[in-house]
Amino acid sequence: MMIYRLWHFFAIVCLMLGCWLADGTAFALANPSSSNIYEQQAIHSPDGIGKYYMGREIAKFMGHTGAGWLERPSREAEEQPSKLINSLNLQADDVVADIGAGTGYISLQIAPLLTEGKVFAVDIQPEMLEILQFFQQEKNITNVDPILATPDNPNLPPNSIDLALMVDAYHEFEYPREVIQGIVKALKPGGRVVLVEYRGENPFIMIKRLHKMTQKQVRQEMAAVGLTWRETKNILPQQHLMVFEKLAMSQ
Template sequence: MNHRWQSRWLNGALILLIGFTVLLGGCQTSPATTTTSADAVYQQRSPSRDGIGKFYMGREIAQVMGHLGAGWLERPSREREEKPQALIKALDLKPTDVVADIGAGTGYFSFRISSLVPQGKVLAVDVQPEMLAIIEAIRQEKKVGNVETVLGSTTIPNLKAGSIDLALMVDAYHEFDHPREMMQAIAQALKPDGRVVLVEYRGENPLIPIKPLHKMTQRQVRSEMAAVGLTWLETKETLPQQHILFFGKQA
C-alpha cells in the first residue's frame, strides 16, 4: 500500500485517537420519552452519548466523525481489519462507470476506485469542506484526472439526476442527518440500472468492537432503503466485519 501522499496532510496531527474515540467504545440508551417533530418522519429524544438524539425508523442517528478524525480513515491497520480491496472487487465495476463515493472523507476509496474506471470517473462527495480539501490536495499530488470533489449538504448530495452508475457509502449512512431526504436524492441521481451499495459494520454481531450506533443490522438497512423505493438485490458477506448491501431502483 502506497502511503507516500499522507506525509503532508495526514501526519500525527490528524489525531488517530480522535477518530478511534469516535468509533470505538460503548453507547448509552436514551430515555423513552419522545417529542415528535413536525415532519413526523423523525423523532427527537434526549441524545445518547454517541448519538444526536434524532431517531429515524427506530434508529438513533450517530454523531458524525469530523475531519480531525481523518487519521482513523487512513490508519495502516485498515487493510487488515476491513479488506478494502475485497470490497472494491465485490463492486464489479465497469471501466465506464460513474461512481459517487458518498461521505468520501479523505478519498480512501475514491482513489482506489479511480484506476478501475478509466473511461468513467469518481465523484467524491462530502459535507465537510476540510475533507474535500484533503482530497483535492491528494488529487493534484497524484495527478488523478478522474476524481472530482462535490460539496453536498445534509439533505442532498448535489448530484445530477440520472448521472451515476453506482453510489457507494462506506460506514457513512448511519451518520446521515437526514437519511430519507439524502437517499431519495441519491436514488434520483442513479441511472435506470444504477446501484446503491451500503457498507456497514454488522449490528447483529455484538463482538465487533464498534460503537452500537456506528453499526447497522441488515434488516434495518433494508427497511430504510425500501422506504425510499430502493429494492434489495443482494448482500455479500465477504468482509471480516461489514455487510455489503446492494440495492437498485424499483422497476
C-alpha cells in the same frame, strides 16, 4: 355564540394539527413536512444526536479532525476494502458516487479502474474535500470530482450515476431519507446502491453501537425510498456489504 365558540375552537385545533382554512368554511390537511418522519428525544446516547429515524438513533458524524482514522495503515487488514472494490464489478465507463467520501480513501482507489468514467467524491465537510484534493494531486488522479453536499442533499446531477457507494457513512446522515432520495434521483435506471456498515447483529465487533447497523434496519430504510434489495455479500471480516437497485420504473 356557542356555535361561534365551537367553530373558533375547531379552527385552532386544525391549525395545531397542520390544517388550513379556506373561505372560512372548508379545510384540508397540509402536506406533511419531512420532519414528521423523524423523532427528537432529549435523553439519548452520548454517541448519537438524539434524532431517530425508523426506530434508529442517528450517530454523530466524524469530523475532519478524525481524518487519520480513515487513512490508518491497519485499515486494509481490518476491513479489506480492496476486496470490497473488487466485488463491485465496475465497468470502465461507470460513474460512481462515493457518498461520505471523507479523505478519498475509497474514491482514489476506484478512480484508476474507471478509465472512461469518473468518481463523484461527495462530502459535507469542505475540510475533508481539501484533504482529498491534496491526495488527488499527489497521486495525479484526474477523474475524481469533489462535490460539497449539504446534510439533506448530495448535490448530484439527475440520472448521472451508475453506482452510489457508502462505506461506514450512512448511519451518520442527519437526513437519511432526503439524502437517499437525492441519490435515487441521481441514479440511472438499474443503477445500484451499495452500503457497507459494521454488522449491528454482532456484539463482539468492537465498534460503538450507533456506528453499526443490522441488515434488517438497512433493508427497511432503503425500501422506504423505493430501492430493491438484491444481495448481501458476506465477504468482509466485520461489515455487511449490501446491494440495492433502482428499478427501471423508479423516479
